[in-house]
Amino acid sequence: MTEAILTAEGVSKDFPLPRSLSDRLAGRPARAVHALSGVTLEVRRGETLGIVGESGCGKSTLARCLVRLHEVDGGRVTYGGTDVATLTGAERRAFNRRVQMIFQDPYGSLNPRMTVRQILAEALSVHRMVPTARIPDRIAELLALVRLPSDAADRHPHAFSGGQRQRIGIARALSVEPEVLVADELVSALDVSVQAQVVNLLLELQERLRLTVVFVAHDLRLVRHISHRVAVMYLGKVVEVAPTATLFDDPRHPYTQALLHAAPSLDPGSRSRRAAARGELPSPIAPPPGCPFNTRCPHAFDRCPAEVPFLTSRGPDHVAACHLAAPRFESAR
Amino acid sequence: MSAPLLSVRGLTARFRAGGREVTAVDDVSFDVGEGEVLGLVGESGSGKSVTLRSLLRLLPSGARVEGQALWQGRDLVAMPDARLRRVRGGAISMIFQEPMTALNPVLPVRVQIEESLRAHTALDRAGRRARARELLDLVGIPDAARRLDEYPHQFSGGMRQRAMIAIALASEPRLLLADEPTTALDVTIQDQILKLILDLKDRLGMSVVLVTHDLGVVAETCSRMAVMYAGRIVEQGGVREVFASPRHAYTLGLLGSVPRAGTERSALRSIEGTPPGLAAIPPGCAFNPRCAFATTVCREVRPDLSPRTPGHLAACHHSDRVAQASLAA
Known part of the structure; x- marks a missing residue:
């Protein structure tokens, strides 16, 4: 097995959520969005790990914690065995x-006043990747690598389409020769035909x-296509991790099962008229006690x-966080 | 098919943009049958939403709409404003992608439902109150009596979409126009809302036109589909037929762009380039610069939307070659 x-x-x-004066006077406790609670996950060298989940599940927060854009409140993120917070x-x-x-958002993450060359x-130069004299050559190489025309270098981001901006x-x-790329909803804002190119x-x-x-995304088809392994998140927790084929063929967590059934299939022959999951996503401000999915799960019992x-x-290589070993999928109602 | 409920012929919508006129919808024709779900699918800028909005005159002022949309023997395009107002939100209702902007944020949900009931039904005050509650029950909002007095911001995204559907259904429409109704929703909630729409269609005997960019949504919910590109319908037919053997190169490319099970980590059959802007639609077939099948005729002559097999239309000069390629793929 390859190393983590x-x-x-x-x-x-x-x-933390802002606390109003009346909250303080009434002595109401401070509230917070619990974006991640006790997430344990490893990314292995050379693999693509897909992270899927619906809005508010914490997948983007996890991505940002992995690159240390957020400092974690509990636990640690390690890179090559070292705690990145240190x-x-x-x-x-x-x-x-x-x-x-x-x-x-390719629109928000590029400085609109800089040309591609300056970007x-x-x-x-910040990371001193190549001698100054070599920079123009390296820029040409990079543009060729991502298949942008070489005259792209002297244009500003607004002159490009969404796919080109991405x-x-x-x-x-890639200019800084990274080992790990963390892509948060890389193609979500793009049209289908352009998504495929990227x-x-x-x-x-x-x-x-x-x-x-x-690869963090909400689109199950894309995640399935790209990933070697997939982690499914729900309300700030990882509920299942498995190699891609195993996860899609034999999901063991009732939430994973509901998610897979809810995603529209491309086969007009396989239709169901029953919804895959009942209820709504609980608020991450007050997640339910116990298993986060218990309020919507068809198998929930007293435990x-x-x-x-x-x-x-x-x-x-397959883990799931459910009290049942092998629940069978049941649609809502 | 019996006489269609709505029959659209040569619908064209033009806007003024940056001092010149652009054509957002260009000579679009389709029928909507009784009880059917027609999917209008396309990428951003393809004209699918404008098509829907131009039927009910919901376009910004300055837009020019031509063509015909026959509804119960009358032409919606030529109808006087006062008359169209009775149809819009009445026999033809519409729901939108973003319920937070479509709902009025400063009115309780009850007021917004009763407003539609007052405009389109003969119910008295007590009747409207009772009906508003029934409607929330119908669209699956739990604890309807209490939630009627809440405001849209107190509803979750999925519940807001349900509330908007309740308003649309207040007039007991024959036709529901749905503009990307689930695009802003999470996948488990999207699944619930699509199934709700199908369920209500059956119970209330409505027809539905569903605008979406998601081929999966079309495959799951529609009986027929029309694919739009650069303001025109390029292919139209039964969902099964179009998915099984697309007859237009764009449809073939679009279907190939979506990952399928069993092809993991292989290159997708993507379409090169990007969709054209409205101000620079290529001559001939608008898809020709991106098309692997294109020849000289495609650059010069605009292909007509014509039948290839019964009920299956395509606007492509090389429809047969595309059909062969789709069988091989």
Whole structure:
């Protein structure tokens, strides 16, 4: 088995909510969004790990914790065995270089006043990737790598389409020769035909550059297509992790099962008229006690609201956090 | 098929943008049958939403709409404003992608439902109150009596979409126009809302036109589909037929762009390039610069939307080659 390069160990992250004066006077306790509660996950060298879940499940927060854009409140994130929170100075810069994040919004993450050349040159010079004289050559190489025309270098981000902007974001991330790319909803904002181009590019670059990729997305089809392993999150917890084929063929957590059934299939022949899951996502401000899915789970029994299930083995490399070993999918009602 | 409920012919919508006129919807024709769910699918800027909105004159002022939309023997496009107001939100209702902007944030949900009941039914005050509650029950909002007096911001995204559907259903419409009704929702909630719409369609005997960019949503919910590109319908037919053997190169590319089980980590059959802007639609077939099948004729002559097999239309000069390629793929 390949080594873990980046790990989350019992990571928790809360975002405190503003407290009004009347809350304070009434002595109401401070409230917080519990974005992550006790997430343990490893990213292995050379793999693509998909992280899926619905809004509010904490997948983006986890991505940001992995690259240390957020400091964790509990647990730790390690890179090559070292707690990243302890890194300072040159070590921290080295970590920032080797673990790169690409954002969902290609409009918001590129400086509109800089040309593509300036954007890439900045990354190259900050991390002293190549001698100054070599920078123009390296920019040309990077643009070719992400298949942008060479005359793209002297244009501003607004002159590009969404897919091209996402390529600029990828080029910037790759300019510093990272080991790990953390892609948060990389293609969600793009049209389907353009999504496929970016996905193909990512697959190709990963093979060529031997990158490790963390692919955070809500689109199950995309995650299935790209990932070697998939982690499913719900309300700040990882509920199931397995190799992609195992997860999609033999999901063991009732939430994973509901999610897979709810995703519209591309086969007009396989239709169901019953909803896959009942109820709504609970608020991450006050997640239900016990198993976070117990309020919507068709199998819930007295143990579920009382006791938090931990991730336990369901087969080779397959873990799920459910009190039942092998629940069978049931649609709502 | 019996006489269609709605028959759209040559619908064209033009806007002024940056001092020149652009054509957002160009000569679009389709029928909606009784009790059917028609999917209008396309990428951003393809004209699918504008098509829907132009039927009910919900376009910004300055837009020009031409063509015909026959509804119960009358043309919606030519109908006087006062008359159209009775149809809009009445026999033809519409729901939108973002319920938070479609609902009025400063009025309780009850007021918004009763407003529609007052405009389109003969119910008295007590009747409207009772009906509003029934409608919330119908769309699956629990504890309806209490929630009627809440405001939209107190509802979750899924519940807001349910509330908007309740308002749309207040007039007992024959046709529901749904513009990306589930795009902003999570997948388990999207699944609930789509099934609710199908369920209500059966119970109330409505027809539905569903605009979406998601082919999966079309496969799950629609009986027929029309694929739009650069303002035109490029392919139209039964959902099973179109998915099984697309006859337009764009549809083939779109279906190939979506990952399928069994092809993990292989290159997707993507479409090169990006959809054209409305101000620069290529001559001939608008898809030709991105099309692997394109020849000289595609750059010069705009293909007509014509039948390829019964009920299956495509606007492609190389429809047969596309059909062969789709069988091989």
